[in-house]
Structures are given as structure tokens and as C-alpha cells.
Amino acid sequence: xxxDDPSLKRIEPPTLKWHEKVYVPTILQGLAVTGRHILGxxxxxxxxxxxxxxxxxxxxxxxxxxxxxxxDEQGRVKCVACMLCATxxxxxxxxxxxxxxxxxxxxxxxxxxxxxxxxxxxxxxxMCEEACPVEAIELTGLYDxxxxxxxxxxxxxxxxxxxxxxxxxxxxxxxxQVPAEASAPTRIxxxxxx
Amino acid sequence: xxxxxxxxxxxxxxxxxxxxxVAYLILVERKVxxxxxxxxxxxxxxxxxxxxxxxDGAKMLLKExxxxxxxxxxxxxxxxxxxxxxxxIGFAVVPFGPVGVSAPGVSLPxxxxxxxxxxxxxxxxxxxxxxxxxxxxxxxxxVILAGWASNNKYSFIGGLRSSAQLISYEIPLxxxxxxTVLLAGSLDLxxxxxxxxxxxxxxxxxxxxxxFLGWGVFTCPIGFLIFLTSAFAETNRLPFDLxxxxxxxxxxxxxxxxxxxxxxxxxxEYLHVITVSFLTVxxxxxxxxxxxxxxxxxxxxxxxxxxxxxVGKVALMIVFMMWIRWTLPRFRYDxxxxxxxxxxxxxxxxxxxxxxxxxxxxxx
Numbered sequence: 001x002x003x004d005d006p007s008l009k010r011i012e013p014p015t016l017k018w019h020e021k022v023y024v025p026t027i028l029q030g031l032a033v034t035g036r037h038i039l040g041x042x043x044x045x046x047x048x049x050x051x052x053x054x055x056x057x058x059x060x061x062x063x064x065x066x067x068x069x070x071x072d073e074q075g076r077v078k079c080v081a082c083m084l085c086a087t088x089x090x091x092x093x094x095x096x097x098x099x100x101x102x103x104x105x106x107x108x109x110x111x112x113x114x115x116x117x118x119x120x121x122x123x124x125x126x127m128c129e130e131a132c133p134v135e136a137i138e139l140t141g142l143y144d145x146x147x148x149x150x151x152x153x154x155x156x157x158x159x160x161x162x163x164x165x166x167x168x169x170x171x172x173x174x175x176x177q178v179p180a181e182a183s184a185p186t187r188i189x190x191x192x193x194x
Numbered sequence: 195x196x197x198x199x200x201x202x203x204x205x206x207x208x209x210x211x212x213x214x215x216v217a218y219l220i221l222v223e224r225k226v227x228x229x230x231x232x233x234x235x236x237x238x239x240x241x242x243x244x245x246x247x248x249x250d251g252a253k254m255l256l257k258e259x260x261x262x263x264x265x266x267x268x269x270x271x272x273x274x275x276x277x278x279x280x281x282x283i284g285f286a287v288v289p290f291g292p293v294g295v296s297a298p299g300v301s302l303p304x305x306x307x308x309x310x311x312x313x314x315x316x317x318x319x320x321x322x323x324x325x326x327x328x329x330x331x332x333x334x335x336x337v338i339l340a341g342w343a344s345n346n347k348y349s350f351i352g353g354l355r356s357s358a359q360l361i362s363y364e365i366p367l368x369x370x371x372x373x374t375v376l377l378a379g380s381l382d383l384x385x386x387x388x389x390x391x392x393x394x395x396x397x398x399x400x401x402x403x404x405x406f407l408g409w410g411v412f413t414c415p416i417g418f419l420i421f422l423t424s425a426f427a428e429t430n431r432l433p434f435d436l437x438x439x440x441x442x443x444x445x446x447x448x449x450x451x452x453x454x455x456x457x458x459x460x461x462x463e464y465l466h467v468i469t470v471s472f473l474t475v476x477x478x479x480x481x482x483x484x485x486x487x488x489x490x491x492x493x494x495x496x497x498x499x500x501x502x503x504x505v506g507k508v509a510l511m512i513v514f515m516m517w518i519r520w521t522l523p524r525f526r527y528d529x530x531x532x533x534x535x536x537x538x539x540x541x542x543x544x545x546x547x548x549x550x551x552x553x554x555x556x557x558x
Contacts, residue, residue, distance in 0.1 A: 024419065030521040034230050038517065041229040048232045 057143075061171075064124045064139040067117055067155070068163035070173055077161060078136035081110040085128035085137050093121035094128060115157040120150060140167045204315045208285055216464040217247035223516050230520035254457035262344075262450055269343035274455045277336035277462030284329045284469045287322040289314040291501035292482060292489070293384045313501055314384070322383040323375065326473060327368060330428060333466060334360040337430070337437050337447045340459070344450040352446025355527065356437035359427055362534035363434075367424035369542035373414040373549035374477050383473075386410075387481030388489050394480065395488065406485055410478035416545045418478045420538050425470045427534070430463060431515055433522035434530060471511035472504075479507050 001008070019025045040046035050057050059065065070078045081098025097114040105111070128137050140163060147153040155163075221236065221243060228235025239245040261270065291313025319325065334356055341353020375381055378389035394408025411418045427434040438446040448459045475481060482500030525533065 027518075027522065031517060034517060034521045037232055038226060038229040038520075041232055041234070046232065047229075047234050049234055051234070051237075 059141045059143060061141075063141045063143070064126045064129075065142045066119060066140055066145050066163060067122075067128070067160055068138055068140050068167060069115060069157065069160040070136050070138060070164055071161065076105065077111060077115075077157070078134050079112050079115060079132075080108045080134055080136070081112040081115075082133065084131040084133060088127045088131035089122075090125060090127065091121050091123045093118040112157060115160060117155050117160065118153070119145060119155055120153045135173060138171075138173065140171055142167060200311070201315060208290070208315060209282060212282070212285065212465060212468055213461070215468065216461050217251060219464050219467070219512060220250065220460070221246050222513070223519075226513065226516040227520060230517075251457075254454050257453040259453040259455065264345045265450060266343040266345060269339050270450075271455075273336050273340035273343060274451065274458035274462070276339065277333065278458050278465070280329055280333040280336065281462040281465035281469065284326050284466075285472075286316045287314065287319050287325050287383060288469065288472045289317075289384050289387065289476065289481065290472070290504060292497050293317050311497075313497065317384070319382065321381045323371060323381050323473075323477075326469065327364075330466070330469065331360060331364055333462065336459070336462060340451065341437075341447040344447070346450055348443045348445075349447050349449045352437040352439065352443050352449075355439075356430065356447065359430075359434065359436060359530060362531060363424045363427035363538075366420050366534060366538035366542045367428060369539065369546055370417045370420035370424060371477055372546050373417045374410045376546075376549055376553055377410075377413060383476050383481075387476055387483065390480040391483040391487075391489055394483065406480060406483065409480040409483065414478075414545065414549065416541065417549075420542050420545070421478065422474065423533070423538060425474060426515070426518070427530075429466045429470050429515075431467065432519040433524050435524060436527060436530060439524065467512060467515060468508070471508045471515065474511055475504060475507040479511075 037046075072078050079096075081096055083096055083098070086092075086094040086096050095114070095116045095118075096112050098110040099113040101108045101111045124139065126139050129139050142163065145153070224246075225235045225243075236243040236246045239249050261267065289312075293312040293314045337356040338353040341349040341351075341356070344350070374386065377393075378386040380386060380389070390408045390410060390413075392408070393413070394406055397407055406412075426432075430437055436446075437443075438448070443449070448456055451459060482504040484503050487496065487500055487503065
């Protein structure tokens with residue numbers, strides 16, 4: 001775009017009015033704002049922070065915390081070792097070793113013999129969750145994971161499955177039900193304009 | 195001899211109380227800061243975090259005291275001392291209660307006669323304000339020396355900014371109180387309080403019954419605004435804390451200081467805040483004056499009441515300074531200079547001349 005393009009709109013910086021130039025009325029306005037906040041916390045307990053170890057912060061439903069591996073109704077791992085999550089992962093933190101599924105599992109060809117996520121490498125972007133075709137990997141609301149060594153923060157299949165057991169009741173699987181029809185767009189989007 | 199002992203006792207009390215108050219002011223500052231940001235602030239050390247200042251002090255004393263190898267050692271060690279000493283000796287002439295005729299007396303045992311307890315370390319100094327300003331502007335040496343001796347470009351810039359800021363704001367600070375001084379006809383801080391008290395009660399049209407309209411903030415409001423602005427600049431408080439500027443100067447003049455030396459700069463800054471708040475209250479809010487209190491009341495109960503009123507007003511003033519700190523962003527350097535030289539100094543001069551004309555017209 002050129003500097004003299006007619007579609008460019010020039011905006012002049014606002015000029016200060018006299019009561020803004022003498023500072024005092026605007027400072028009083030500012031004092032009123034901060035005063036409301038100070039009194040709001042001091043009198044009405046309007047603080048936004050929580051007293052952490054005693055009070056637990058509840059993250060929003062789409063918070064991206066530590067991963068879990070979902071299980072199906074028979075308690076088997078849902079993952080089919082298709083490697084889509086490992087491919088999608090921008091941090092290369094997922095390591096999957098797939099093997100042929102046993103003959104009594106007729107619904108799949110493969111399953112993960114080992115499924116390891118390096119939680120220190122992970123950037124919690126959620127792209128594995130989006131890539132997964134069978135809704136096997138999900139990010140939970142758990143945020144207080146700690147470890148005393150780097151090795152402790154490398155989560156294997158058993159640990160990821162146990163995360164599912166811990167969070168199953170608080171966060172049921174997002175896509176177990178088929179989305180209702182009403183979740184389609186309710187209005188027709190306007191045509192794209194240039 | 196008796197007077198000397200009295201002064202030593204008063205010095206001990208005042209220094210003890212102010213240093214203790216500084217410790218708790220830091221707690222109050224942290225609390226106000228937290229509230230302004232919708233947080234709770236320190237609340238773990240005892241009920242209402244009342245032990246927090248002790249914990250902070252212990253931390254300051256126990257931390258490793260690093261003296262970098264490249265500093266100019268004598269000046270580096272001297273700077274924090276100057277910060278504390280200049281901030282402390284300013285209290286010598288600040289009245290913290292009734293002085294003079296309304297001061298209470300104690301009769302001493304063993305026939306040593308009566309001793310009048312003036313609520314001021316050095317009473318009857320006629321040039322009280324001049325002394326406070328002289329000592330207060332010495333405090334900038336602490337900042338400049340710290341910046342110079344640290345041998346660090348950030349500290350140095352902080353020190354230079356401080357010197358320019360101090361030179362600029364000394365002028366409006368001095369000019370802004372002159373109308374009040376002219377009105378009261380004295381440089382003695384007690385005389386100024388007594389004048390405000392007497393003026394408030396002698397106003398015509400029933401205004402005298404309100405009792406507080408004689409305060410400097412009502413008689414010279416413009417002077418009050420200029421004084422307040424310059425006082426913020428003198429104490430290096432936000433929005434004029436350019437010598438420190440955590441963001442661009444990494445702490446400015448005290449970048450290289452650690453442990454208790456850093457704590458001493460902190461102490462000096464808060465002592466300065468207390469002094470300036472006392473001065474504001476004495477010059478512009480009538481000191482111990484409230485409706486119902488006057489200089490004719492003598493005795494211990496009115497004296498303690500007046501001290502309580504004065505300290506209460508000072509506390510409100512300090513909280514106001516903290517409130518301002520979380521309201522206004524820092525001034526840019528050129529805006530700072532513009533404000534002093536293009537706005538405050540001309541305004542203060544006009545204000546002074548107006549008060550002179552008014553007094554000449556009404557009192558001759």
C-alpha cells in the first residue's frame with residue numbers, strides 16, 4: 001500500500017482540552033478509579049486472586065493443562081497409534097511406539113506399546129488434541145504438575161492413563177456424544193468482501 | 195542541663211517512632227499497592243501481616259552484602275548514610291503536637307522545678323521551614339553520590355536525573371509556601387499552625403464556627419497544589435521517580451546496592467515521605483487544628499489529643515501519596531522539566547504576587 005493511497009484514513013492525535021491540560025480534574029478521575037479498586041478489595045473483598053494452597057483455582061473448561069490418554073468402555077486405551085499427534089506436535093514431545101493390535105481387538109489394527117510425552121518440552125498448544133482422529137489424547141485442567149527431576153516429568157502410557165482416571169469425573173470426554181445438530185452455524189455468514 | 199536531657203529523650207522517642215513507622219509504612223504501601231491491583235497483598239506473617247516488617251528487616255540484615263569491585267568505595271559507603279541522616283535530622287524542627295504556651299508541663303521531683311514539654315525536638319526556632327528545606331535538599335547528595343560511586347551507567351543516569359529534578363523542583367517548592375508564610379507572618383512552623391487556628395475561628399459571616407476554613411489549603415489552594423506536586427518530586431515518589439525508574443534504569447541509583455545498604459535508601463525515602471507529609475499537614479491542613487481544638491487549651495489531655503489529630507492527618511497524607519502512586523504513570527523526562535519550568539514556577543510566582551497584593555491592600 002502506498003503512503004498516498006486514498007483509502008488510507010488519517011487520524012490526528014486528540015488535542016487536550018483545557019481541563020486535561022491542567023491535570024487536576026483528570027487526576028481526580030484517576031484517583032476515583034483507583035479508589036474504587038482499593039475500597040473494593042479492602043471493604044467488599046473484590047480481589048481476583050485466590051489464596052492458592054488453601055483455595056484451588058478452577059481453570060476455564062478450555063484450559064490446556066497436562067495430557068491424558070482416554071480409555072474406551074472396555075478400559076482399553078483409545079489410541080490407535082496413528083502418529084498424527086506426534087506429527088502435529090510443534091515441540092516434538094510425543095514419542096509413540098505402535099505394535100499390531102491383539103486379535104481380540106477387531107476394531108483396530110494397531111495400539112501403542114509405549115506412549116511417552118515429555119511434559120517439560122510440551123508447549124501445551126493442544127494441537128495433538130485437535131489432530132487425534134479417535135479422541136484418545138486430551139488436555140485436562142490439571143495445572144499443578146511438579147517433579148524433582150527431568151526424568152520424573154516424562155510421562156509414560158501408564159501415567160497418562162492414570163491422569164484419565166483422576167480427571168474422568170471432573171472432565172468427561174469432550175466428544176463421546178455426537179455433536180447435536182443445533183451446533184451447526186445458526187446464521188448464514190455474509191459473502192466475503194474484498 | 196534539664197533542657198538537654200529533655201531534648202535527648204525527645205530525640206530518642208522521635209527517631210524510634212519514625213523508624214518503626216517506616217517499617218510499617220512499607221507494609222501499608224504493599225497493602226495499598228495490592229488493593230489497587232485487586233490483589234490481597236502480604237497476609238501470611240501473623241494477623242493482618244503485622245509481623246511482616248520484622249521479617250523484611252531480618253531479611254535485609256541477613257542478606258549477603260555485596261560491594262562490587264569497581265565502585266568508589268568511600269563514596270559508595272557514604273551515600274546510604276547521607277540518605278538516612280539527612281532524612282532524620284529534618285525532624286528536629288517539625289512540631290508533632292502543641293508547642294509554646296499550650297504545651298503541657300510536668301513538675302519534677304527533688305525541687306528541680308517545672309519542665310515544659312514542647313512537642314518538638316528544637317522548639318522556638320524562627321526559621322523552621324528554611325531549616326527543613328535546607329536539610330531536605332541535602333538528601334539529593336545521597337542519590338547523586340550513590341549514582342556516581344557505583345561506577346555504573348544506569349546508576350549514573352539515575353543520579354544525574356535526580357540532580358536536575360531536584361534543582362528544578364526546589365524552586366516551586368520554595369515559592370509555593372511563601373504565600374502561607376506571608377499570611378502567617380512567620381517562618382516558624384508553630385506560628386503558622388497557630389495562625390491557621392486563630393484565622394479559622396475569627397472569620398466573619400458565621401464561617402468562624404466551622405473552625406477549619408483558616409487552613410492553608412483554603413487560603414492558598416494553588417500554593418497547596420504546587421507544594422504537593424513539588425513534594426512528590428522532592429521525595430522521588432511516583433509519578434516523579436525518574437532517578438529509580440525500575441523499567442529503564444533497573445533501579446537507577448541503587449542498582450549496585452544490596453542488603454541493608456539498599457534498606458537504608460528505602461528507610462531514607464520513607465523518612466522523607468513522613469517529613470514531607472508533616473510539612474504538608476502543618477502548612478496546609480492546620481497542623482493539630484480541628485474544630486473544637488484551639489491553642490488556648492492547656493494540659494495533657496488536649497496535648498495528646500492534638501498530637502493524635504496531627505499524626506492522624508499525617509497518616510492520611512501518606513496514604514494519599516501511596517494512592518497517587520498507583521494512579522499516575524511516571525512522567526517522561528521532558529514532561530517533568532516542562533511541568534516545573536513552564537507551569538509550576540510561573541504559577542507559583544503569580545500566586546506569590548497575588549498574595550502580596552492582597553495583603554498590601556487589606557492590611558495597610
